[in-house]
Amino acid sequence: MAAEVAGLLLTDPSRFAAEAADSMASGSRGDLASLWATRADILMGLGGLKRANTELQAAAQLAPEDQRVNDLLAECKKLQQYQEEGFIEDAVAAAQSKVPVHILTGFLGSGKTTLLNHILRESHAKRYAVIENEFGEIGIDDKLIARREDLGAEQIIEMNNGCICCTVRGDLIQGLRSILKKTSLEGTKLDGIIIETTGLADPAPVAQTFFADDVIQSKMMLDGIITLIDAKHALQHLREEKPEGVENEAVEQVAFADRIVVNKTDLVRNDELKLLTEEIRGINRLAPIIYTQNSKVVLGEIIGIRGFSLDRVLEADSEFLKDEQDHEHDQTVTSVGIECAGECGQARLNAWIAKLLTERGTDIFRTKGVLAVKGSDHKFVFQGIHMIFGGQLQDPWPPGERLNRLVFIGRNLDRAELESGFKSTLA
Numbered sequence: 008m009a010a011e012v013a014g015l016l017l018t019d020p021s022r023f024a025a026e027a028a029d030s031m032a033s034g035s036r037g038d039l040a041s042l043w044a045t046r047a048d049i050l051m052g053l054g055g056l057k058r059a060n061t062e063l064q065a066a067a068q069l070a071p072e073d074q075r076v077n078d079l080l081a082e083c084k085k086l087q088q089y090q091e092e093g094f095i096e097d098a099v100a101a102a103q104s105k106v107p108v109h110i111l112t113g114f115l116g117s118g119k120t121t122l123l124n125h126i127l128r129e130s131h132a133k134r135y136a137v138i139e140n141e142f143g144e145i146g147i148d149d150k151l152i153a154r155r156e157d158l159g160a161e162q163i164i165e166m167n168n169g170c171i172c173c174t175v176r177g178d179l180i181q182g183l184r185s186i187l188k189k190t191s192l193e194g195t196k197l198d199g200i201i202i203e204t205t206g207l208a209d210p211a212p213v214a215q216t217f218f219a220d221d222v223i224q225s226k227m228m229l230d231g232i233i234t235l236i237d238a239k240h241a242l243q244h245l246r247e248e249k250p251e252g253v254e255n256e257a258v259e260q261v262a263f264a265d266r267i268v269v270n271k272t273d274l275v276r277n278d279e280l281k282l283l284t285e286e287i288r289g290i291n292r293l294a295p296i297i298y299t300q301n302s303k304v305v306l307g308e309i310i311g312i313r314g315f316s317l318d319r320v321l322e323a324d325s326e327f328l329k330d331e332q333d334h335e336h337d338q339t340v341t342s343v344g345i346e347c348a349g350e351c352g353q354a355r356l357n358a359w360i361a362k363l364l365t366e367r368g369t370d371i372f373r374t375k376g377v378l379a380v381k382g383s384d385h386k387f388v389f390q391g392i393h394m395i396f397g398g399q400l401q402d403p404w405p406p407g408e409r410l411n412r413l414v415f416i417g418r419n420l421d422r423a424e425l426e427s428g429f430k431s432t433l434a
C-alpha cells in the first residue's frame with residue numbers, strides 16, 4: 008500500500024476506506040472498522056462528535072453489517088442532533104462536575120504572569136490551583152506572582168526543568184493528579200486550574216494531556232486556551248522563518264487559541280494594531296480578539312468560556328490525538344541563568360543593562376531578574392522584553408533569601424559575557 012494512502016488511516020478515514028478497502032483482506036477490514044469504532048467511542052465521550060461521525064462512516068464503509076459500528080453510528084447521530092438543538096443534558100451535567108482548566112500561553116513577555124495575577128486578584132472568592140512552567144535555567148516567575156498568599160491561589164506548582172510541552176509532560180500529568188488527590192483528601196473542590204506555559208511552548212501537546220490520560224480526562228475539562236500577544240513585538244516572531252522541521256511556537260500559540268488577548272496596546276499605534284490583527288486573523292479566523300493594557304480583561308471573556316472544541320482542533324490538526332506529537336523547538340534559542348550573592352550598585356546595573364539591551368536587544372528576547380540592590384531591603388524586580396526594560400522595588404527580602412537571580416532568553420547568548428557583565432555591577 009502506498010505510504011501516502013496509509014497516512015490517511017488516521018487523518019482521513021473515509022478516503023482511506025474508499026481507496027484501500029478493495030486491496031484489503033476481509034479480516035483486516037473488520038479489524039480496522041473495529042479500531043475506528045473504538046476511537047469514535049472515545050471521541051464521543053470527549054465531545055468530538057463530528058470527528059467520531061467521520062470515523063464511524065468510514066468503519067461502516069468497511070464493515071456495513073457490523074452491529075457495534077451501526078449502534079455507535081446511531082448513538083452519534085442522536086448526540087449530534089441534541090447538540091444542534093443545544094440540548095445534551097447528560098453531557099452538560101457531566102462537564103459541570105469537572106474542574107475547568109485554563110491554559111495561559113503566549114510568547115515570551117507577552118503578559119501571561121500579569122494576566123494570572125489579574126485573574127487571582129479579581130476572583131477573590133474562587134479557589135484556583137496554578138501550574139507555572141518557565142523556560143530558563145532559573146525560575147523567576149513564582150517570585151513574580153504577586154503576594155501569592157493574599158491572592159488566594161490554593162496551590163502553586165512550579166515546573167522549571169524543561170518545557171511543559173515536551174520534557175515535563177509527565178510532570179504535568181503528575182502535577183494535575185496531585186492537585187486532584189489533595190482536593191479529594193481535603194474534601195474540597197477547586198473552581199479551576201490555571202496553567203501558565205512558557206513563552207516557547209506549543210500549546211497543542213499541553214491540551215492533548217486532557218484527552219490522553221484517563222484519570223485527568225474523567226475529572227477535568229479544558230475550558231480554553233488563552234493566548235497573550237505582545238502588540239509591540241509579536242509581528243517579528245509570527246513572521247520569523249524557521250528552519251525546515253522546526254516549529255514557530257508563536258504561530259502555534261495563535262493557531263490553537265480559543266481567545267486571543269492582544270496586550271500592551273499602549274506601546275503601538277492604531278495602524279500597527281490593525282496590521283497585527285490582520286496577521287492574527289490569517290492564522291486564526293475564529294477566536295475572539297480582546298485588546299488590553301496590563302492584561303486587564305473582563306474575566307467572563309476568558310474564564311468559563313467552554314471554548315475548547317475537540318472537533319475544531321481535529322479539523323485543524325487531524326493528528327492531535329496521536330500519542331507522540333513530533334515537534335522540534337528552535338535550538339538556537341536558549342537561556343542563561345545567573346544566580347549569585349552580593350549587592351548590585353543601582354547606577355552600574357542600569358548602565359550595564361541599558362547598553363546590553365540597546366546593543367543586543369534584537370537577539371535577547373526576554374530578561375527577568377529579582378535582584379538585591381545596595382541600600383535597599385526590598386527586592387528589585389527587573390523585566391526586559393527585547394529593548395524595552397524597567398525595574399522596581401517590590402516586597403522586602405525574607406530573611407536568608409537575599410540572592411540575585413537573573414535569566415536571559417534569546418538567540419546566540421554569550422554566557423561568559425553576560426556573567427562577567429552582571430558581576431561588574433556588584434558593589
Ligand SMILES: Nc1nc2c(ncn2[C@@H]2O[C@H](COP(=O)(O)OP(=O)(O)OP(=O)(O)O)[C@@H](O)[C@H]2O)c(=O)[nH]1
Nearest residue numbers: 115116117118119120121206270271300301302390
Ligand atoms: N507597557 C506595557 N507593559 C506591560 C503590559 N502588560 C504587561 N506589561 C509588562 O511586561 C512585562 C512582562 O510581563 P509578564 O506578565 O511577566 O509576561 P510573561 O508573558 O509572563 O513573560 P514570560 O513568562 O517571561 O514569558 C512586565 O514588566 C509587565 O509589567 C502592558 O499592557 N503594557
